[in-house]
Amino acid sequence: MTTKKRLVVVGNGMASTRLVEELVARGATDHLTITVLGDEPHAPYNRILLSAVLEGTHRPEALTLRGEEWYAEHGIDLRLGARVLEVERDLKDVMLVDGTIIEYDVLVLATGSIPTLPPIRGLVKMDGSLHESVHAFRSLGECERLLESVTATDENGEPINRRAVVVGGGLLGLQVARALGARGIDTEVVEGGDHLLHQQLGTAAGKILARDMKKLGVAVYTGARAVKLTDANSGLGLGGSVKVLDPLPTNPGRVALRLDNGFTLDTDLVILTAGGRPSTALARRAGLEVRRGIVVDDRLASVTDPEIFALGDCVEHEGRVTGFVPPAWEQAGVLAGVLMDEPVKYDGSRIVARLRATGLDVAVLGDPEREVLNGGDVVEMSNPVRGSHRKLVIRDGRIVAGALVGDLNRIGLITQHYDRQTVLGPTEPGDLLLVERSAKPVQLPDDAEVCNCAGVTAGAIRACSSFEAARDTTRATTGCGGCASTVRQLLADRSSLTPEGIK
Numbered sequence: 001m002t003t004k005k006r007l008v009v010v011g012n013g014m015a016s017t018r019l020v021e022e023l024v025a026r027g028a029t030d031h032l033t034i035t036v037l038g039d040e041p042h043a044p045y046n047r048i049l050l051s052a053v054l055e056g057t058h059r060p061e062a063l064t065l066r067g068e069e070w071y072a073e074h075g076i077d078l079r080l081g082a083r084v085l086e087v088e089r090d091l092k093d094v095m096l097v098d099g100t101i102i103e104y105d106v107l108v109l110a111t112g113s114i115p116t117l118p119p120i121r122g123l124v125k126m127d128g129s130l131h132e133s134v135h136a137f138r139s140l141g142e143c144e145r146l147l148e149s150v151t152a153t154d155e156n157g158e159p160i161n162r163r164a165v166v167v168g169g170g171l172l173g174l175q176v177a178r179a180l181g182a183r184g185i186d187t188e189v190v191e192g193g194d195h196l197l198h199q200q201l202g203t204a205a206g207k208i209l210a211r212d213m214k215k216l217g218v219a220v221y222t223g224a225r226a227v228k229l230t231d232a233n234s235g236l237g238l239g240g241s242v243k244v245l246d247p248l249p250t251n252p253g254r255v256a257l258r259l260d261n262g263f264t265l266d267t268d269l270v271i272l273t274a275g276g277r278p279s280t281a282l283a284r285r286a287g288l289e290v291r292r293g294i295v296v297d298d299r300l301a302s303v304t305d306p307e308i309f310a311l312g313d314c315v316e317h318e319g320r321v322t323g324f325v326p327p328a329w330e331q332a333g334v335l336a337g338v339l340m341d342e343p344v345k346y347d348g349s350r351i352v353a354r355l356r357a358t359g360l361d362v363a364v365l366g367d368p369e370r371e372v373l374n375g376g377d378v379v380e381m382s383n384p385v386r387g388s389h390r391k392l393v394i395r396d397g398r399i400v401a402g403a404l405v406g407d408l409n410r411i412g413l414i415t416q417h418y419d420r421q422t423v424l425g426p427t428e429p430g431d432l433l434l435v436e437r438s439a440k441p442v443q444l445p446d447d448a449e450v451c452n453c454a455g456v457t458a459g460a461i462r463a464c465s466s467f468e469a470a471r472d473t474t475r476a477t478t479g480c481g482g483c484a485s486t487v488r489q490l491l492a493d494r495s496s497l498t499p500e501g502i503k
Helices: 014-025 047-055 068-073 140-151 171-182 203-215 281-285 325-339 368-373 411-420 428-433 458-462 467-474 484-495
Strands: 005-010 032-038 077-080 084-088 093-096 101-103 106-109 113-115 134-136 163-167 186-191 218-222 226-231 255-259 264-267 269-272 276-278 294-296 308-310 315-317 352-354 362-365 377-383 388-395 398-405 449-451
Touching: 005 014, 014 032, 014 325, 047 140, 047 171, 068 077, 084 281, 134 140, 140 269, 163 171, 163 264, 171 186, 171 203, 171 218, 171 269, 186 264, 203 218, 203 377, 203 388, 203 398, 294 308, 308 325, 362 411, 368 388, 368 398, 377 428, 388 428, 398 411, 411 428, 411 449, 449 458, 449 484, 458 467, 458 484, 467 484
Parallel strands: 005 032, 005 106, 032 077, 106 308, 134 269, 163 186, 163 269, 186 218, 294 315
Antiparallel strands: 084 093, 093 101, 113 276, 226 255, 255 264, 352 362, 362 398, 377 388, 388 398
16 A cells, blocks of 8 residues: 655645645545645635725635635645744754644645745834734634724724824725725825836826825825824824824824824834745744745745645746736646646746726736836837826737726727737737727627636536636635626626526
8 A cells, every 4th residue: 555645734825725725635644645835724715805804895705715624624734823943854844833844745845935024114113013003904703803893893883993104005005995985084195116016017106096085085195204103192103294284183293204204104004015935934943045035946846845836926937026916827737637646837927917906997917117127119109187097018919918907998908919918910909998988898709818817718618507616616706806897707708607596
């Protein structure tokens, strides 16, 4: 009788969950005993939709990717609240903080990323904890803590916290700001770059996005950095102006956030969304090669130890780290194949990112700003009056990057050309951007990819009986959620052709 190999996965996030799903689909549990170690007390969940929980459009339990019963059903040992202290490569085991030793034959590190604290004086108290008014926003626990603060009321039932400042104007910061605004919180965004999403968008698109945020009731400060946090009621350290939004009753816990331009924002809550880096401490202590992330080869194996693999936000492949879900899920599919001795390799990811926030439509393909610097040809159309900006970067007739703000009517078709590296004719890039809101949606072919996060095609969606069935069987909409409207439209179009329709 052949002894099963022991596979231990450190991390229980979206990348780890997709890896386990891919292994189960391949029948790997006949050959492997799989142990998954997650340091959070929750079953794996969709981190991208945390802002939807904050906004109130999703309940926390709706974010669960796979429940504990699913792991048990497939014979997988899922251990929650299990933080790994050390990896002993010589002994081929991992030690948990409670002293438990777990041996492995193959180890996968899916440790994700950790937030980096901006250099703001007063952010951290003398005991090392964050100031009571300051919140990080990376985990479900942090989301629930912020939600408690947002919904807290006084003895008269009036909200205690009415103002918030979001530090960071990236994808996460805008999602959080929009969610707070939808909750009735007077919200401001502070971004050190000269415009919002400065790492993904050009200046023109960033300005249009700022106008969209303003229309949604969110003030934006760009080109300014927060430098000091003080007690707003003490008056200590307040140089420059204090911005008062309205004569609301003073919250005894209110703070003042000073910017490097001398301006000070009076607020109840400060939410940190700026900056994150690969979580590599465990790998570094184990003696694995680490630069920005855990350095891996085309098999996603550590270049130091071929029995240790890594995937997701903690990975560095050919000098690149990603930080997005679609590349992590792509890596999970490749790694599952590698572990099952399939002839596959990882050749890098083409990134498609969507902003998941009510009333905001943004999609970014690849790295537009870098591709422009690398000599790509730009096809660009902007209509600030309608709040739309569309840019494609073309090289050798192929879409190598793009950024769209506003109307995303043709994002599915554009993504299809981007993924397949279709050679376009001279007028086709411009034609892809000339879409009016009143235009009839493009009829996607069955092989067009609808959900970039999960790699789901239009044909796979049309084969489903309902939205819930599509979510459960294909995992579409469980990533960034940006494909939800397309999935519903595909099902609606199919139902119109059948008498019974779609449930």
